[in-house]
Amino acid sequence: MAKADPGVDAILDQLDAFLHTKQLKLTSQRRQIVDKILAMPRHFTADDLVDSFVGERPRVSKATVYRALSLLAEGGILETHDFGEGHRLFELSIGRSHHDHLCCTKCGKIIEFFSEEMEVMQDRIAEKLGFHATSHSQKIYGMCRDCWRAAKR
Amino acid sequence: MAKADPGVDAILDQLDAFLHTKQLKLTSQRRQIVDKILAMPRHFTADDLVDSFVGERPRVSKATVYRALSLLAEGGILETHDFGEGHRLFELSIGRSHHDHLCCTKCGKIIEFFSEEMEVMQDRIAEKLGFHATSHSQKIYGMCRDCWRAAKR
DNA sequence: CTGAATGCAAAGTATTTGCAGGTCT
DNA sequence: AGACCTGCAAATACTTTGCATTCAG
Numbered sequence: 001m002a003k004a005d006p007g008v009d010a011i012l013d014q015l016d017a018f019l020h021t022k023q024l025k026l027t028s029q030r031r032q033i034v035d036k037i038l039a040m041p042r043h044f045t046a047d048d049l050v051d052s053f054v055g056e057r058p059r060v061s062k063a064t065v066y067r068a069l070s071l072l073a074e075g076g077i078l079e080t081h082d083f084g085e086g087h088r089l090f091e092l093s094i095g096r097s098h099h100d101h102l103c104c105t106k107c108g109k110i111i112e113f114f115s116e117e118m119e120v121m122q123d124r125i126a127e128k129l130g131f132h133a134t135s136h137s138q139k140i141y142g143m144c145r146d147c148w149r150a151a152k153r
Numbered sequence: 154m155a156k157a158d159p160g161v162d163a164i165l166d167q168l169d170a171f172l173h174t175k176q177l178k179l180t181s182q183r184r185q186i187v188d189k190i191l192a193m194p195r196h197f198t199a200d201d202l203v204d205s206f207v208g209e210r211p212r213v214s215k216a217t218v219y220r221a222l223s224l225l226a227e228g229g230i231l232e233t234h235d236f237g238e239g240h241r242l243f244e245l246s247i248g249r250s251h252h253d254h255l256c257c258t259k260c261g262k263i264i265e266f267f268s269e270e271m272e273v274m275q276d277r278i279a280e281k282l283g284f285h286a287t288s289h290s291q292k293i294y295g296m297c298r299d300c301w302r303a304a305k306r
Numbered sequence: 307c308t309g310a311a312t313g314c315a316a317a318g319t320a321t322t323t324g325c326a327g328g329t330c331t
Numbered sequence: 332a333g334a335c336c337t338g339c340a341a342a343t344a345c346t347t348t349g350c351a352t353t354c355a356g
Contacts, residue, residue, distance in 0.1 A: 025310060025355050046346075061313045066346060082235045086321080087345060102284050113278055118271070122293055125266055130298035131255050138291040140275055145283035178330055178335060199321075214338045219321060239346080240320060 007095055008038055011077060014094060018075035029060045033068045043081065043089040043110060083110070083139065100138040106147035161191055164230060164247055171228035182213045186221045196234065196242040196263060236263070236292065253291040259300035 011034050016026050036052050037044075046069055050062045069090060072078040079093040083103055100118075102111040118138070126133035143151060164187050169179050189205050190197075199222055203215045222243060225231040232246040236256055253271075255264040271291070279286035296304060 023310085027311060027355070029312070047344090059313090063314080063347080064312055067311085080237070082237050084233070084235050084241075088237075102279060102282060102286075104284075105287070111282055111284065113282060115274065115278055118274055118278075121268065121271055121274070122291075125268055125271075126255060126293050126295060129255060129264055129266060131257075131264065131293065131295050132298075132301040133255075133293050133295035134258070135295070136291065136293040138275075138289065140279050140284065140286050140289040142279060142284050142286035142288070145285075148285040176334085180330070180336060182337070200319095212338090216322080216339080217337060220336085 008034065011038075011092075011094055014077055015072065015075060018077070019071075024071070028058065029064050030068050030071075032058065032060055033065060033072075037072075037078075037090075037092060043091050045087050045089060047087070049090075081137065100140075102140045102142070102144075104144040104147055105141050106143050106151070109144050109147075111144065160248055161187065164191075164245075167230055167247060168225065168228060171230070172224075177224070181211065182217050183221050183224075185211065185213055186218060186225075190225075190231075190243075190245060196244050198240050198242060200240070202243075234290070253293075255293045255295070255297075257297040257300055258294050259296050259304070262297050262300075264297065 012026070012031065015030065015034065019026055019030075032053075033049065036049055040048060040052070046066055049069070050065050053060045053065070069078065073080050073090070077092070077094055078090045081089045081091060081101070083089060083101075097114065098119075099112040099114040102113060104110070122136055122138075123133060142148075165179070165184065168183065168187065172179055172183075185206075186202065189202055193201060193205070199219055202222070203218050206213045206218070222231065226233050226243070230245070230247055231243045234242045234244060234254070236242060236254075250267065251272075252265040252267040255266060257263070275289055275291075276286060295301075
């Protein structure tokens with residue numbers, strides 16, 4: 001299953017390349033994990049991924065999932081987010097352009113956005129402060145349209 | 154001790170006001186916690202605060218510290234940050250204007266910055282997406298001047 | 307073949323909670 | 332008096348680790 005998933009090859013290629021640089025191996029479990037990630041919603045937790053293996057034939061253990069997620073993040077295949085809910089969220093970064101997030105504190109909905117102007121401004125600020133920036137994370141918290149409407153009445 | 158700390162009264166006032174709105178009480182432990190917070194570095198963890206009570210005469214328990222920190226955050230006296238190290242950092246927000254952070258991924262140093270332009274832009278983005286924004290958090294990760302210099306050679 | 311990876315369960319962290327007794331207002 | 336608070340220890344939630352066995356290159 002998940003044999004024609006768009007991007008699976010590109011991801012495995014990048015993973016393999018990364019693993020080679022660290023003399024690590026592309027195991028069947030790591031392949032399975034990549035497959036599963038493609039079937040996950042945009043943002044998922046380590047536990048979501050672990051759960052997706054319950055009752056599977058070649059089961060992958062929790063420890064392996066956690067270890068793989070760290071590697072994937074280190075290799076730039078996944079990005080991690082912390083929306084302050086006590087656990088990390090992962091998001092596939094390959095084939096997706098950089099973006100930031102609006103988080104509804106009421107219903108938990110997450111909306112993505114991107115602003116070139118903002119990116120430029122961030123670089124300028126970092127530079128001015130003698131900082132060599134490599135990434136950034138920006139979150140705007142509040143209420144989405146629906147929750148706001150519901151709260152106002 | 155900590156009797157002439159600048160701001161302690163302002164903070165206790167705001168805390169007391171907040172507690173009243175929720176019919177809660179300003180206990181001696183909560184006062185002690187506020188005192189200790191004033192003696193903490195800019196960013197501190199719940200555990201730092203718990204530790205600051207070891208061997209004190211009227212000791213304050215871990216549970217109480219955690220409960221108080223939640224209240225203080227809820228009342229807008231503290232702000233919480235998550236720099237992805239597995240624990241929350243707290244920061245006094247009273248008497249301090251809003252700001253964002255540059256985080257050095259090498260040495261852990263945190264530099265604050267503020268940009269009016271950026272604030273305006275964030276509001277504009279939220280509005281355009283039908284979002285009622287209440288706060289935001291922006292972090293730029295990278296290397297500070299010193300670490301960058303050390304890494305280049 | 308050999309170093310790396312896996313599964314399992316146990317160990318850690320960080321934080322929360324139940325409860326009996328103590329304390330503000 | 333009565334609602335709220337506290338300390339304690341036990342419970343949670345998430346993540347990491349030790350170790351014997353299995354596997355990829």
